[in-house]
Amino acid sequence: MKDYGFNTRAIHGGSDGKNPDNALNPPIFQTSTFVFDDIDHVERVMSFESDDYVYTRGNNPTLRLFENRMAELEYGKGAVAFSSGMAAISSVLFSLLKPGDNVIVHRTLYGSSYTLTTQLLPKYGVEYKVVDLTDLEELNESIDSNTRVIYFESPSNPDLSIIDIREVARIARERNIKVVVDNTFASPCFQNPLKLGADVVVHSATKYICGHGDVVGGVAIAQDTDYIDSLKFEYMCEFGGVMSPFDAWLLLRGLKTLGIRMEQHESNAMAVAEYLRGNPRVQKVNYPGIEDFKGYDIAKEQMDGFGAIISFEVEGGLESATRLVEGLELIKLAVSLGDCETLIEVPAAMTHRGYPADQLERFGFSESMVRISVGIEDMDDIIADLDQSFRRIY
């Protein structure tokens, strides 16, 4: 596609603009299988001479459109859609690692990604090293001759660590190590890790890409088309974590408004972060858009916006955090993020239960940390709800 801006690509990208019966929107190809003309046709398709369709667990026109659009938005050459973010992450890690290898991960990761790397991969002979990737010296020291992958989120879940993607990719390239970045928090609207040197980008499409809390999906994008083919036909296809055509269609619809949603999410989040910083009961606020936040300078350099996830600590520890989240009227107590609705949670008790409860400090968070995914409601209403709940506690 021409050098169009983000919103134009989010609406038109990856499409030739031609839909059956001149429909504005693409149809949902809600079909499991596809019909061949004859055995010659079978032969051409099965030998990849033709890219016609066989079976939806291999490909489907609605999925292909979603994949092409995501590849454009992330500056990749190909993408693979999955049934969830975790299906994308696990397939990518299994595709790049083998027994005897090790993977370096940042010390804060989404809880299931932490469990995958620290509990499941070791069962298959893959070792892991948990490192603070904001410290490049620590990264350099932890690399050994069996390190094959560096995997992280930036901003990370739940403490919003900002990792210098360009620098990590530079270090990795010198040692022939693949860099995989989970870009869920930033979305392709605010950050493009492939442009910064990463090899593979993964998303929980369940979050901002969907935006409406009604799909569970994932996607992986890369510039290496041979790698994308292998990920699709050897891993997605054989592990079977395929996205449904209806979900791909809903995600295509969600993508159309991603840019304007992210703008509103971010301006609301800035205001919420300022409110929290001005609240004498709040002890620490993690948000990349705050100038004295540790990762601010790198975030400003590598991101086009700071996103809308904030985590914070309240005076009074777990008891106050519990009362805060239970006293809200508009904001919902729920896992997940990136929806229109503002969602709040306590990571140690919810999304990050897989982390050892007695060692949370070591990983950069605490049992009383609260994480908020700022939605796109009216900013004054979000802040008023937080404020009334704070008043009830203290």
Ligand SMILES: Cc1ncc(COP(=O)(O)O)c(C=O)c1O
């Ligand atoms: C950063 C991040 N990555 C991956 C996932 C997993 O995505 P899914 O729930 O779509 O499998 C999540 C879920 O919350 C997440 O926050």
